[in-house]
Amino acid sequence: MFTSNPFAELSTWISPSLMQAYVIVMIIMVAAGTIIDVLHKKSAKYFSENMRKSKALGTKEVGGGEMVSIAIKTAIVDVAASGEFCDQRRRITHLLTMYGFVLFAATTAIMIFGYIGSTTPAILPLLWHAGALMLCVGGYWFWFFIRVDVAAEGNAWYRVIRADLFILSLLATATFGLIWSALQAAGVAVWSALFFFLFIFASTVLFGGVLWSKFAHMFFFNDTATTEIYTEADGSRDGLPEPADQPEQFGPGIKRLAPKNY
């Protein structure tokens, strides 16, 4: 199961060109959803105005070299290592789901476009399954234990709100994908077909629902992180006071307490 390309076997009853067309349509839907989201929420305008305000309040000029260093710092600390999360459990679940999704999506595209008619290197399906498993571990951990409206507001884990569209469709895609692959490997044709259709339905909701879900956060987040670091560099500090001139003589205080007093 873990070393066989599930899409290669699927090509016996769905043509490779149809699979490739589906992937292209999903990419177009994500791009279109993100662009409409940017226009609708005026996100680009908001971030550019924020940057302009920060420049006006700044006490020093940020040079080209410093801008490059800010970009690298944002890419490494905030994007690649999810450094913005203050809660380490949230950070771990975010890293698991983020890298799981990247592995899952990238290997899906590579296997569909490159290896349906030829022998698939074992590493690709292995990474596909690993990505789906990482998504499930991080996603279910987040869903049952870490969601703030469950942990901090005391709501039931099964209460679903619109903000859950992204995580639920993501989890459904990974879960149904894994079950479909397992059933296909076991040779159970009918159940395998059922879970394949559930997998396709979930992924269509995931990629087609960008406008209504939190999917676009992966594009906007970079702007937020860059703005924060930039305001540090130009001295405006986003209006925040300067750090106090006092020694660090106390413990982490309330930071050590999880917001879970319900």
Added chain:
Amino acid sequence: MPTFVYMTRCDGCGECVDICPSDIMHIDPVTRRAYNIEPNMCWECYSCVKACPQNAIDVRGYADFAPLGHSVRVLREEEKGTISWRIKFRDGREKNFVSPICTEKWGEKIEDLATLPVPDEEALNSELLCYEPDVLGYAGGLRKLPGKFKQGVYY
């Protein structure tokens, strides 16, 4: 002045939701970021402002007496035991304050209420808080106010 959240700075950790004594800091069902659901019910205790690890919560006055253009920003540094405030007025003036948030080490000097015995029936029905006055550091009843009030602030 009630509080509001900069949605782009908030990471939805829930510290403000947990600490708000008025239970008006909630999680937005669309963006899963915190927001003040009812600013006119805000006690203005600023617990959420101080608790926010992302410094995402600011305060603003009602537009009738404090038109937009000012800002009140807070930086809480627990390891230093300080909380710093930067107040910017609409005319460009700026005031900065640094105050202690705690003068004792966390977890050492502050009574751990969970380890105290459960109060008896009489204590539960009392108008005093749990283990008041001992736990609040005074004995012999409430402090007496001066006999006659005059304009100003009493400490």
